[in-house]
Amino acid sequence: MRKFTYPMLILFGLAMVFNSCGDQKKGNSGALTSNAAEKVYVAPGEHDEFYAFISGGFSGQLSVYGLPSGRLFKVIPVFSQDAEKAWGYNEETKPMLNTSHGFIPWDDSHHPDISQTNGELDGRYVFINGNNTPRIAKVDLSVFETTEIIEIPNSAGNHSSAFVTENTEYVVAGTRFSVPVPQRDMPISEYKGNFKGALTFISVDPEDGGMDIKFQLMMPGFDYDLSHPGRGKSHGWFFFTTYNSEEASTLLEVNASQNDKDFIAAVNWKMIEEYINNGGGTKMPSNYAHNVYDEETHTATSTMKKEVLVINPTDVPGAVFFLPTPKSPHGCDVDPTGEYIVGNGKLSADLTVHSFTKMLEAIEGKKYDGDAYGIPILKFEDVLAGTVSQPGLGPLHTEFDGQGNAYTTFFISSEVVKWRLGTWEVVDRQPCFYSVGHLMIPGGNSRKPFGKYVVAMNKITKDRYLPTGPEVTQSAQLYDISGEKMELLLDFPTVGEPHYAAGIAADIVKARSKKIFDLKSNKHKYGITSDADVRVERNGKEVHIYMSMIRSHFNPDNIEGIKLGDKVYFHVTNLEQDYDVPHGVSIIGANTSELLIMPGQTETFVWEPKQPGVWPFYCTDFCSALHQEMQGYVRVSPANSNIDLSWSLGE
């Protein structure tokens, strides 16, 4: 007995040791990972600290994420039709996608920027540019919906957009591709000297946020890449990076890289504003769409505008200057104090930082290094604040934490590099997985960045997630920047291509977020506010159904007297006045999307039945315990039938 006991004791002891050792190890690595995990963990039911608005690029939309969790809350349709939300499919929102080229159901959404008051984010609106068919959209953050889109005339590849000045006086849209202005049939080879680059300043109404093109500055035919407003001391100025100052029209990968330096264009918009207010500028015939969604009629209208005010930069001496900047700079970023203007020369290994104070001194001293099309070029050395020497390969974009640090992405060397403003020394670098484009610090384009996190948006992920065939997700990576060294916390997949993002403290936005639309304020042309108004009207071959929906039925739900050849409009009002009780609707054979209708809202889809019969419609959003009962029938008769129009519920 005893003989067995002691070896067993030993074994037991050893087992204990091994076990505890194993536990300890697990605990250690667990603690390491859970440190990052804890930092991004937002418990069920808890809210994130920040909203991140991340552009969808070729998806044309804007997605809303929470930080630090990386959870996706909503994809706001902006420039592309979205069957999920009927955006661009229902009759109410089709006008939002109208342009001078007709109905354009897609665009390439790039750079969201949040409205500001006194240089701080106020969380009222997000502006975002459509790159391909130049447009600027405004998303109202009380409803998280696109409520206004304005087309930009004389522009093409609307890329150095949609950045706001520090009191949201203007949203700025700069053209990437210079084009003939006005557009005309001419040889491409005559580009140089003839094409123009329009920088468009869109005023924003301080009361209702309404957008209107105040003026277009007709610049030389370079490519205007990105831009940022001055702030603080440089408020009143706007800065634009340019490339292709060679004015090449072909093989730009060679021909636009010939000059050692391109320019940052500095525009004193306050001076131009004054010039205009004194009658300056030329009204030019034009044709561009201005689309506005009205919250009370739940309907968009599109108006074609016929004139735009054009400014020739040489007519306003002292308003426009060029700052030489190496080499084909991409990001044009202004630090929170407004003193430093960073040119991220994407073919350079260095970062060039200009000084606003030195720029003013150089302008004062008229120390010019020649001119380009009459626009004075300042001397590089006179405006240079400093150079961050060889921080990485392929700098693209810089943001700031408000603590004197700047963070720059490097595409080729695939990293985020942290450096100090003023001393230009590199403090830290962290790899990105892989090939990072832009980055975002919440409030990064403002006087008061919130700091805390940087989100890097990567173009390539390859092996980072489970593979999904040749097309794999692009991604965002979240870094903690609260310490001296950055720490990678989280990868999360994105919608489309995340070109750019804007972030804001959630508290500023969430208190204003609407829960329902007030039914009594519903002024939709075909809207109804009670079941008493439910009806079906025939107007020749058009049939208008004034339908209501409430848990858990449609009214009417039986309709007869529809004939082949009819165009049937379902105008459907959600009579609910409870938070988060949307209903949806569609009918068999409808060649459009479902409608997803919020409480108090009216939406319309058109149905052109092709076959006689009795055709069902139903609620497409699981709304209630009796959702499956929420259905109805439409009887469709031959074109020559004598059946009268009739409708009913529960008869």
Add this chain to the structure above:
Amino acid sequence: MKATINFKLLVACFCMLFFLFSCKDGTKTETMTSQAEKAESGKVEKKGQAFITDDESTPNVLNIAVGSPDHTTLVAAVQAADLENALVNAGPLMVFAPTNAAFDALPPGTVEDLLKPENKNALANILKHHVTPGKYSKDFLKKFKKLGQANNQNTTVEVKGDDVYVGGAKIVASIPAGNGIVHVVDKVILPPADE
């Protein structure tokens, strides 16, 4: 009998202690080395695009260099300078790849010196001087007078008869890559000192 029991107990205790200690020691050493590794900027565990297994795509400029028996010195230098990930980037990248013979032609001791950890930045600078953001064939390069290299300095392009010389080095072969092109050159292109 009692003595035996005591002895056995002692052995048991000793064993337990031994394991306890070895366990603690093991963990300690591990943490320390992992921190040391981190301090050396992730030297041990190389991560990034360069280390993805992919036998379907067209070989990139790094794959081509790694696969060439004439470029073992260049590859060793790229690894020493931690530039693998930059070379597998979407690019496009044009790499002027000096052969082993080209490195051998440098003054004795040069390569050995450059490969020392303390000279990593100097090495990286020289290697980046062999890379252009762009992808041009040897023929197309004849249109250029100079090229802007990734280390932020320019290098010259000269045409002599059918031959193209970049920074004084002759292009002896060209291999298209998935993310650019590799031009094999017969000399190491040293960055100009004056810029």
